[in-house]
Amino acid sequence: MGDKSEAFCRKADAVFGENLGILPANFDLAAYRRDLATLDALRPRLARLSKLSQRGDDTQMAVGSDLMTNALEGYAVLKVTGKGQGVDDLRKMLATRFARGPRAPSTPVMPTEPAIA
Numbered sequence: 001m002g003d004k005s006e007a008f009c010r011k012a013d014a015v016f017g018e019n020l021g022i023l024p025a026n027f028d029l030a031a032y033r034r035d036l037a038t039l040d041a042l043r044p045r046l047a048r049l050s051k052l053s054q055r056g057d058d059t060q061m062a063v064g065s066d067l068m069t070n071a072l073e074g075y076a077v078l079k080v081t082g083k084g085q086g087v088d089d090l091r092k093m094l095a096t097r098f099a100r101g102p103r104a105p106s107t108p109v110m111p112t113e114p115a116i117a
Helices: 003-018 029-081 088-098
Strands: none
Touching (some): 003 029
8 A cells, every 4th residue: 555545544544533423334443443553563563574584685695695706716726726636527517507508690680771762
């Protein structure tokens, strides 16, 4: 619900409270007010959850970055010092991360024919 809609609902609550006799008998003002109270109680909880989720995302990004940096460093060491150490197959397995697929041949762009006047 946007700010304008919420303001409308809150003003409606005030109007409803001042004009109980106009509301239909089956209009449950108490339930309406419970919904407003639920919204008010929910907002700070959702804000905390959002903050916690953002921190989790930030931590995941930082840990992933550390992992990738260290993996690349170890891979570089394997490439240089691992020759003849029996890790060539393992190095090649790691190298698949950087393998590029076959490139599609580029289609030459044909110039358009000039319009005949």
